[in-house]
Each structure stands twice: as structure tokens, then as C-alpha cells.
Amino acid sequence: MKVADPLPPGSRVGILGGGQLARMLSLAAARLGIDCHIYAPEAHSPAFAVSAARTIAAYDDFAALEGFARAVDVVTYEFENVPGDTAGFLDRFVPVAPGVAALKTAQDRIAEKTFIDGLGIPVAPFAEVSDTATLERALSRIGTPAVLKTRRFGYDGKGQTKIHPGADPDAAFAEIGRQPAILEGFVAFEKEISVIAARSWSGEVAVYDVPENHHEHHILKTSTVPASIPADVAEKARGFGGRIIAALDYVGVIGVEMFVAGGDVVVNEIAPRVHNSGHWTMDACHVSQFEQHIRAICGWPLGAPDRHSDVVMTNLLGDEIGRWCELAAEPAVHIHLYGKAEARRGRKMGHFNRLTPRQP
């Protein structure tokens, strides 16, 4: 189903998932006079405290899903691991954005890589792995170092392992739980960047400036805008983002992670949702990625993705949230805390954006 006319203020957006991304979507929707209804299995979800309605139920509770679908005007999600059956079921009652086809492509690393490669956009060499024998054949073709990843359900470095020269393929396959997998050639990148883009039901596309991302232990630590890359590389990356979102017939905000290697841009992976490397847009742009996503799925005009300031976004992981008071004392620092009770190691507890005047 589709949203034909812009949903007026007072409409309801349903969100699958109740974490910090849903929370920030809900806050952005509220500014536009739009109410959010959160659907999540966890009784203490960070998004509940800022949302008009909630359903606490499992993602395969189809009776609860139907009630949820009938209570809202459009459904979206904050994470890519929504079961395909769930999204397909909801789509019988209410528009779902991004759509089921785009979700399925992004959920399967083989489908994702095949899709991007089919657009003529560079990706790392890859091969399907189903057992130790196929892994050995893939390694002989792609070489080492390489990265073995589960086909589905990976994030923040979970479900993946690097294979160094001389390593035991069977041990590597065991390490990721002997699941259907993909072997990817290791890209010796100079920079990690990403593109945050949005597309509306009518096909309008808006692409933000390119952040340069720095990870620690596979978890995003900082995003810096502008990235210290040549202008033509940034434009190439934005162009890839725009082509991918259009080819997916995608509605909403997408995050596309990329590498800069040897002056070229290689796409790493797609996240079919608002993305941690777009959190800088909350304070450095007129329209944040969260507002942009709400605008897109509700059929509103997209906002111009212009950036009024330079910015560094820093994640607060685990007990780094203890810095809140010191950060609050710094000028031009915008603090965002997620309302999570327990500061587990590596858990995303909040982030802050440090703004500086935009350099010409």
C-alpha cells in the first residue's frame, strides 16, 4: 500500500522497535504534530516515554500486529531485522515504508551485494558461503585477508570474523555459528564514509553531505562533517547513494556505508533505516534525518538537506554517559541522551554534536 496524499498533522505513525532510533523519530514527528505508536516486545523501551501510544508484543504476534496496523496511518521500523513476514502482513492493512522488497534486499548480504554490483557500483569481491567447502573455494578465489559475515542479522560487527592468511577456514566458519554466510574481500580503505539519503513516495530524493566515520571495536565512535575527502569523491559517494535509493524504489531515509580506497568509493553495506552516522543532522541541518524520514513516509515534501554548520558527532558508549554534566557545560555542544537505564559496556547511551561555524 502507498501514501497518496500528505498525511496531515494529527496522523499516526507506527514504528516497529522502541530503541533510540524510534525515540528520536518520535521526537521529530511530535514537532510536526504527528503522533507515534511504538510496537516493541520489550516492556521498557526508550521510545515509550515520548510516544503517544504503545503496543508491547512479539513481532510474530499477528493479532497484535493487526490491531497496531489498524491504529496507524503508515508503518516504519527502526531496525533492519524486522521479519519479512511481519512487514508483509502489515502491508495488507497499511502502507509500510521502506517497503518489503527493499527490506528483503538489505537483510541479506548476498542479495544486497548482488543488487549494488548490478548497478555498476563498486563493492568488495564477494562469494556465497554455505559450508566449509564453499568457504575454502571462496577463499581461493578472493584471497586473504577477507571477512566472513553471516548473511543476515549482523550489526555493529556482530556475526562477522576476519580471516587472516593461513587461518583455518573451518574454525572461522564455526566462529560465526556455521550459518549461511558471505565472504567479502578485505578492502584496504583509507576512510570510512557514509551517505544518508531520503526518498519520498513520489520519487523525490534528498542526499545529505558525507560524514567521515571512525569506528572503535566495530562500533561507530565519531562522524565528522565535512569529511576530509576530495570534493569529487564526496560527489561520487552522494551519487551512489542517490542511485541506490532510487533503484530500490525506497521510501524513507537510508544509510549507505562506504569505503574510500585508492581514491575510489566502494559500497560496504546498506541500512534500511535512519542511521547512527546521520545523527549529526539533528543539529547541523535545518531538517534532521529523523524529521526527513517522517516527512518521507508521511508524503510530506522532503526538507532541503542543507547543512548550516560544521559538526563532529560523538557516541556516548556505556559508562561514557557519565560525561553528561561536563558536556553540558561546553558551548555549542548539543547533547542527546536516550533514556536507557543500564549503561552496559559498548551500549549506545547517547551522543553529542559539537558544532563549529561552517567553513566556506
Next chain:
Amino acid sequence: MKVADPLPPGSRVGILGGGQLARMLSLAAARLGIDCHIYAPEAHSPAFAVSAARTIAAYDDFAALEGFARAVDVVTYEFENVPGDTAGFLDRFVPVAPGVAALKTAQDRIAEKTFIDGLGIPVAPFAEVSDTATLERALSRIGTPAVLKTRRFGYDGKGQTKIHPGADPDAAFAEIGRQPAILEGFVAFEKEISVIAARSWSGEVAVYDVPENHHEHHILKTSTVPASIPADVAEKARGFGGRIIAALDYVGVIGVEMFVAGGDVVVNEIAPRVHNSGHWTMDACHVSQFEQHIRAICGWPLGAPDRHSDVVMTNLLGDEIGRWCELAAEPAVHIHLYGKAEARRGRKMGHFNRLTPRQP
């Protein structure tokens, strides 16, 4: 009671009143990881949809007030007409900010004018009015044109009438309901401006840049920053705001409405709360007046009130909310809608901030 140490993320702010100011306070608090508990008599309050908890009860329901007070870490309010008994009662259980004394001063136009005059800050000539006879004496001293206002409970031009030369004093007194009143000399002003200031429990003060305000039918229509006034006039106004908030021993954000007349600054009135003429801070400053108020009452460091952009704030009154889609299509326009169902004539339904790069 006072807040001694900064309230950590996860703390609860109680807000009396559930309108758009409470809603925007709640959204700002959420960004800091602080939950809001709204106390309001109306079952459909705009703030409910974005707040962690609610109490629907009358402001003189002391059992409900006690339960509310015990559930939160600090109490504030979004409107100046909180009954003094209510604030005083809550203060027995939990810190209340702004405090009861400041609230009482701001609630009574005679006390307010006497207080400001006592600081040596210019106010319009004024006199207490209790009946037609005292009104006649006041008119003979102050002259016409003059403005007759109820001492208490006035806002947006309600409870006031202008007295022109030759008008019948008794008819004017009847028009405001023969309530205890104040007669104020009419100030032939060139500009209406205001000062939005904040003060913390420790006495730290932050004052925003001065907006120039334009009213239609006694309701704020636009605030423009910077105001087109000389720099020394703006500094004088900010200085008055700073002196008033300090002398009131005030904690939180205050709005002080002023006139510019003959190159001088005359204080018109105090609003002991976040103020409509400060809504431009939401998008043109690093820290909005709403976040600043939450910081102040929670004992956090105040944010620097720096402004990164020039801005015009425009209220959307009544059916002007119908402009939402056209405004959404404009670049550099930030839309804020309040989630009110019924667009009654003159009702504040939302506002938008149009940003332009800051001029040196």
C-alpha cells in the same frame, strides 16, 4: 526546597499545565534523557503525547498534587496562573522552580510594577484601581490614553481595555468585570521587544539576544532576531532582564516584555515561564529556551545562549495551521506544530522559524 546537585539523566520533571509550552519543555527534556510528568486538568492535553507520565486532576486537588510531587524530582509550570496555594503546597514535598515568591510577584500587576520600579528600571506610570472612584483619581493623575488591566490572570490582551480621552471610566471598569485592577499610562512605543533570560539555582544567569515582537489583536505574531534597534538599547534591555531575574531570586527561564520608546527601554510585564517570543531559540541557538529551562531547574550548567543564525519566528494562529504543507516545502523553515485537534480562531496551533545566515 532546592535542587542541590544536578539531577542526573533518568530524573523526572513535573510540569503543571499540559499545553504547547509543556509539550516543548517535555521534548527538550527528553533529549537530555529526562522524563516529564504532566499535571493538567484537561483530558486531552497536547503535552501528554510526548511525556512519560500524566496526572489528570484539578489544580486544587491536594491529594493528587501530593502524589504528583512524590513522583518527581522537581516541579515547574508552563503558565503564570498557578494558584499560589498549589505552588506552596508542592514546595513542601519537592523543589518548585520558579519559586513561589517570584510567581506571586509576577501574578499581581501591582506587585510586579512596584518590584520593577523599585529596581530603578523604567515602567509605565501606574496606579492601583479598586473601584470607579479610584479609577477616576488614577486617570486624573496619569492622564489618557491609558490602559486598564485586571491585576491578575491576564494574557494575550484578555482582561484589559484602553481608555481614550473623554471615555467613561465606569464603563471601562465594567468592561474588565469590576475586578481589582491597575491603570497604566499608555506608552507611545516605537518597538516591542522582549528579553528571555535564565537563572540557575547557583545564581548563574544567561540572557538571549533581543527579539523584536509584532502583535496582532494583542497576540504575538512574529519575533525577529536581531531586532532593528541600536546595540546600546539591546544591551540595556538585556541588562534589565538580567537584573530582574537576579533580584527575583528566580530559577528557570523568564520572559520580560519591554517597549522601546524615545530611545529608552520601558518594562511592560514579566512572564515567569518560557515565553512565546523565545520560540526562535529552538532553531537559531545551540540551546533553546526549553532546554535552558530544564537545565536551570534541574541544576545543570546553563547553556551558552549564543545564536548561530538570524531568524524570524511566526505563530500559526487558528486555521493558519493549514499552511503546514506549503511551509514544509520551504528550505530553512523549521516547523513546530502543537498537536491540538481544534483550530479555533486566534488559537496558537504552531509556529515556524525561518532561518537565514547570521549577519556580522
